[in-house]
Amino acid sequence: MSTQDKTEEVLQKENWERIASHINFVVEKLDGDSVLDSFQSLFAVNLVYGDRLLVDALSRKAVENSHSIAKIAALVGLISSRIRSVGSLLVEDTVLRFLTAFRANNARTCYASARLLSQLFNYGAAHEIVVLQVLHLLTEHINPHSVRLTMEILRQCGRDLLAVAKSAHDLVYEGLRTYFQDSKTSYELRREFEALFELRKREYSGVLPKIQLPSYEPQRHVYMIDFEESQSVPERDPQKFVFDSNYDAKEEAFESIRSEIHFSEQPKEKFSEVVKIEDKTQSDNLEFKKKIYLTLKGSLSGDEAAHKLLKIRVADRNKKILVDTLIMACSQETTYSKFYGVTAERLCSSHKSWKLAFAQSFKENYNDMDTFQATQVRNMGKLWGHILASDYVGMDVLGAVHMNAIETTPAGRVFLKFMLQELVLDLGIAELKCRLEEPWVQPFLKELFPVDDVEKTRFSINFFTAIGLGPLTEVMRQTLESEKLTIQDQNSKPYNEEFDEADESDGGNEDQTARTWEKFNRRRRARILEVKDNSERGDSRLRSRTPPRRRRSRTPTRRRSRSPPMSR
Known part of the structure; x- marks a missing residue:
């Protein structure tokens, strides 16, 4: 080379x-x-x-x-x-x-x-x-x-x-x-x-x-x-x-x-990536809502509406917008129509992503319930009752409800009333109670049926009793009753301990046998007094149960004829 x-x-x-x-x-x-x-x-x-x-x-x-x-x-x-x-x-x-x-x-x-x-x-x-x-x-x-x-x-x-x-x-x-x-x-x-x-x-x-x-x-x-x-x-x-x-x-x-x-002559800015324009007016969002609303109004049945909506092939990020539009359309009706409940039921049965969208909308609807009018609250309560009764959306969404005087609002309680009554109408009180007692849903119902606070428990019991759903409060009633008994036992315990301590302190310098006989005599006298009081109460009850004397009627038993006797 x-x-x-x-x-x-x-x-x-x-x-x-x-x-x-x-x-x-x-x-x-x-x-x-x-x-x-x-x-x-x-x-x-x-x-x-x-x-x-x-x-x-x-x-x-x-x-x-x-x-x-x-x-x-x-x-x-x-x-x-x-x-x-x-x-x-x-x-x-x-x-x-x-x-x-x-x-x-x-x-x-x-x-x-x-x-x-x-x-x-x-x-x-x-x-x-x-x-x-x-x-x-x-x-x-x-x-x-x-x-x-x-x-x-x-x-x-x-x-x-x-x-x-x-x-x-x-x-x-x-x-x-x-x-x-x-x-x-x-x-x-x-x-x-x-x-x-x-x-x-x-x-x-x-x-x-x-x-x-x-x-x-x-x-x-x-x-x-x-x-x-x-x-x-x-x-x-x-x-x-x-x-x-x-x-x-x-x-x-x-x-x-x-x-x-021409890299050497062209400036760098010419090769910058395409800038994505963000629409701040939300015109696409409004057009999408308009399309969904017209589809609902142009359908004769809930099955037809659900079929048309599924044919649109809504992206996952837009499914919640569709659900919100469906709920608002239902709330604007004069009375509740099962058309919207059937539509929601068909959507939830098509894919699990719809269930997530409905669950998210429930929490937002309940938190914003004060912004709706009375008719809207009633319609929305019945719609959600229908959806929960279909069991496509689980009872775990009720975890957003905290039943107490501070965290609930009048509109929220009215919404819950119509929702629960719709559930009873569709399922029956026995089936609803079984659904609410399922083990997997218990962690989500701790605030709806509270048992750790007496005031919250009493408030929840009063609410469900007032709307005619008292059978749902049996567990809370038992918890409240056991809480009262515990408080009574705790109040009586110091009283007995005080006498025992007094007995021990009085006989510090006496013989153990004398103290024992003194304690025995005191308890015997207390027992005799208790038996005497019980006997007196029993006698008073017996006296109170004695039937009163029947007063003699002033009205004669047989009416005498005022006409003179007939002569023979």
């Missing part, structure tokens, strides 16, 4: 080390920086020459920190639109890492590679064929581990896969459904499967949105998996320097790409 070649190799190696150091620095800061800032920083060095260094750094970052995978995929999508080799190399490296980890049962690398591959597809760096090949590999010999991986991939990229390959997307779900129907799986795995199907039913509305990026032309790369041969990551060290004879050509290519995007 000539001297010129040696000098060129030294320069290349120095440049290689500088590129590696810069790439590692930018990738390490990727969590705190924005994607566009990292994109701009990376183009300070020759990425055409250091593409393998970048791919290796990003792959290691994805395995170490799974939270940064979406940012890595977005960054690669932007870079791959300019430098195709970066996207192609990363897709190939990710697939090979996944296959190697899958065969070696390396769960951490396997899940990280599957998530990265899914996000690369979302941001236009990987073709859907790559994802479908991986899904085919997982579902070919299906088992609990491959099922979890399949569900993770569908959670990550199911929305985009449904848009470009609906038939293949549905086929994967059918395979999962068949597996869960024919196999005995764990409870946790079945719950994950149900949650995934619910996510698909909502068209993946709960998935995190993509990172906002400027418009770019995605370059999707395909890597074909050979299922017959064992493919693995080639044994090479990307960090090891290798002399490149095409270094000058790569420098020219990079300068050409860099001049096209």
